[in-house]
Amino acid sequence: xxxxxxxxxxxxxxxxxxxxxxxxxxxxxxxxxxxxxxxxxxxxxxxxxxxxxxxxxxxxxxxxxxxxxxxxxxxxxxxxxxxxxxxxxxxxxxxxxxxxxxxxxxxxxxxxxxxxxxxxxxxxxxxxxxxxxxxxxxxxxxxxxxxxxxxxxxxxxxxxxxxxxxxxxxxxxxxxxxxxxxxxxxxxxxxxxxxxxxxxxxxxxxxxxxxxxxxxxxxxxxxxxxxxxxxxxxxxxxxxxxxxxxxxxxxxxxxxxxxxxxxxxxxxxxxxxxxxxxxxxxxxxxxxxxxxxxxxxxxxxxxxxxxxxxxxxxxxxxxxxxxxxxxxxxxxxxxxxxxxxxxxxxxxxxxxxx
Ligand code: HEM
Numbered sequence: 262x263x264x265x266x267x268x269x270x271x272x273x274x275x276x277x278x279x280x281x282x283x284x285x286x287x288x289x290x291x292x293x294x295x296x297x298x299x300x301x302x303x304x305x306x307x308x309x310x311x312x313x314x315x316x317x318x319x320x321x322x323x324x325x326x327x328x329x330x331x332x333x334x335x336x337x338x339x340x341x342x343x344x345x346x347x348x349x350x351x352x353x354x355x356x357x358x359x360x361x362x363x364x365x366x367x368x369x370x371x372x373x374x375x376x377x378x379x380x381x382x383x384x385x386x387x388x389x390x391x392x393x394x395x396x397x398x399x400x401x402x403x404x405x406x407x408x409x410x411x412x413x414x415x416x417x418x419x420x421x422x423x424x425x426x427x428x429x430x431x432x433x434x435x436x437x438x439x440x441x442x443x444x445x446x447x448x449x450x451x452x453x454x455x456x457x458x459x460x461x462x463x464x465x466x467x468x469x470x471x472x473x474x475x476x477x478x479x480x481x482x483x484x485x486x487x488x489x490x491x492x493x494x495x496x497x498x499x500x501x502x503x504x505x506x507x508x509x510x511x512x513x514x515x516x517x518x519x520x521x522x523x524x525x526x527x528x529x530x531x532x533x534x535x536x537x538x539x540x541x542x543x544x545x546x547x548x549x550x551x552x553x554x555x556x557x558x559x560x561x562x563x564x565x566x567x568x569x570x571x572x573x574x575x576x577x578x579x580x581x582x583x584x585x586x587x588x589x590x591x592x593x594x595x596x597x598x599x600x601x602x603x604x605x606x607x608x609x610x611x612x613x614x615x
Pocket of ligand 1: 334437489494513517554555560565574581
């Protein structure tokens with residue numbers, strides 16, 4: 262789009278207190294691992310509460326890395342590490358900004374380090390679940406928990422493809438959308454953890470459940486359209502990054518229309534919940550969802566009018582992740598697992614919990 266700035270970022274000092282920036286980042290990663298070791302008891306002998314906290318952590322780190330990934334993109338740091346899995350052709354860590362400014366190297370390398378945190382939390386949830394319930398205690402939860410670390414490893418590969426394709430928008434977009442899929446699993450796991458093993462029963466009427474499912478589908482399309490808008494606009498992660506050849510105002514309009522459809526769906530669901538006296542948590546989350554969608558729309562229009570200032574774009578991505586988590590929270594909250602009261606040994610009881 263004419264007029265949008267694609268100026269490279271300011272170059273910062275290569276080191277702090279004589280230690281290279283990447284040294285600080287590795288240090289923080291090591292400190293993170295030490296912190297996890299100190300929390301080992303909550304993993305090896307987990308209580309219901311500590312399991313829930315770890316599952317919430319799973320949601321937070323998966324949401325967080327999508328936002329830090331956007332920071333990499335808007336600061337044009339996508340090729341700060343020009344290789345994968347190495348950072349430069351001959352080093353696994355940044356080696357001094359030959360091709361990219363040191364700040365860009367640090368931002369990209371820092372995001373790569375965060376992958377280990379996301380992986381660690383995913384593995385911790387699997388271990389804690391296994392310690393709490395054994396191999397066969399809650400297969401429904403275990404299946405979801407296992408998907409998460411595998412997904413992180415898959416995301417590592419997509420990240421590599423993104424670097425190898427020099428930030429092709431299809432790869433950048435897939436990377437973001439896969440994070441959104443990971444959030445589906447982490448939010449479902451967090452909610453189901455609080456429920457007993459048993460049958461899945463609706464908490465609202467069928468129409469409301471369908472509406473919540475429809476909202477999740479429209480929300481997902483909205484995210485995908487946002488990603489295409491980004492892939493068409495100027496903030497591709499590097500000045501040389503390939504772009505979609507679409508007309509930016511047109512794709513932005515499609516994205517905004519889906520934003521309005523999401524807003525309409527959220528308001529309709531909220532009104533329905535309020536009128537039917539749906540459970541309190543659902544009413545509360547639906548209110549927050551409507552507020553989040555309104556804020557997102559306001560940021561979206563403002564950033565477009567102001568020609569995509571970096572800070573607002575990152576805020577828009579943060580808002581997208583929050584909105585998506587709320588949509589998922591509402592959808593998964595429309596049903597819950599309840600203990601089966603039919604006599605043990607009956608076919609119905611045996612089927613429950615599968
Ligand atoms: C609930 C509402 C909305 C959600 C959840 C949402 C979500 C998103 C997402 C996920 C992206 C892609 C981010 C990325 O690839 O890193 C995006 C980009 C974008 N959105 Fe939205 N959006 C919403 C509403 C709007 C509205 C109403 C506008 C108004 C024009 C808008 C304008 C934009 C623009 C211009 C971009 C591209 C930014 C760039 O080039 O980096 N959004 N949005």
